[in-house]
Amino acid sequence: MFRHVLVPLDGSHLAEAALPPAASVAAQLGASVTLIHLIEHRPPESIHSDRHLSDVDEATAYLAELARTAFPPHLNVRAHVHSAEVNDVARSIVDHTDELEPDLIVMCTHGRGGARHLVFGTIAQQVIAMGTTPVLLIRPEVQERTTDFLRTRILVPLDHHPEHARCLPYAAGLAKPFGVPIHLLSVIPTFETLAGYEAATGRLLPSATRAMLDIDRDNTQNYLEDEARAVREDRIEVETSVARGDPATQIVEVGAQIGAGLIVMGVHGTLGSEAFWERSVPPKVSARSKIPVLFVPIRDR
Helix, strand or coil: CCEEEEEEEECCCCCCHHHHHHHHHHHHCCCCEEEEEEEECCCCCCCCCCCCHHHHHHHHHHHHHHHHCCCCCCCCCEEEEEEEECCCHHHHHHHHHHHHHHCEEEEEECCCCCCHHHHHHHHHHHHHHCCCCCCEECCCCHCCCCCCCCCCEEEECCCCHHHHHHHHHHHHHCCCCCCCCEEEEECCCHHHHHHHHHHHHHCCCCHHHHHHHHHHHHHHHHHHHHHHHHHHHHCCCEEEEECCCCCHHHHHHHHHHHCCCEEEEEEEECCHHHHHHHHHHHHHHHHHCCCCCEEEEECCC
16 A cells, blocks of 8 residues: 655644654555655745754754654655755645655644635645645644554545545555554435535425435445445455535544544545635545544546
8 A cells, every 4th residue: 555655844843743643654554754855945934933944954964863763763764855945845745756756645734723724824735736646634733642643443435426435445555454444424415404506406395305315315325335345355344324414514523423543535636726625525624623634636537
């Protein structure tokens, strides 16, 4: 599954919250790790209350110290400082995936507040929107208190779109070595949470609409059981449930109820960064939940 983990670091204490999960994943999967720091053009003097690293030698020493102290000694951990000054850090991280070929990026979100601030205010979300490599996004205020990663179940929200099920192999690839179950969840609307054309139809035909939603609930449960059956063939424990209401709200609430340690979601990147995030459920989940989220890019085949 994941054989090479890339961890971008800016020198701040917040960004270092990505290190424990990266070390845990690398240790469980036998993956190598590359720590990367990019020298910015006209960098700020400080970042998240820490002094920003703008000197190549200083950054090299910083990464070398983290490689020595933040990872088990048997892991293969390398450091890479990109000395040519860059203007667009997110774009440069994405470009480095072509050069370094990681299959997982672990990053912290530095955003605070509502979904839009979280989404557009951080480099991490830009990397998710532009890149083709899965990104494990960590909320630092939570991770700082947690030394172990993924000791409970993995929550995988699915709908009936086949491309979203492409994230299942990634969830299974973590569930098996970590020895945790997977919980498959689908959310269908209630009559009150219908939107757009469906809401208009519902107002005209309320009884028929409620009946269709009940049928949809039964069909969705059958769909989840079909997906679960395939995963169980790999000797992974799988649970399923169907929730009713707003998708993002229900995913966050179910994640908290079952004590999920990770949410794995497929994300589309074909609409452009801003449209992609504004129209998607994943950023709303990431903004509202304290649980780490693994974003799996889904591209048209």
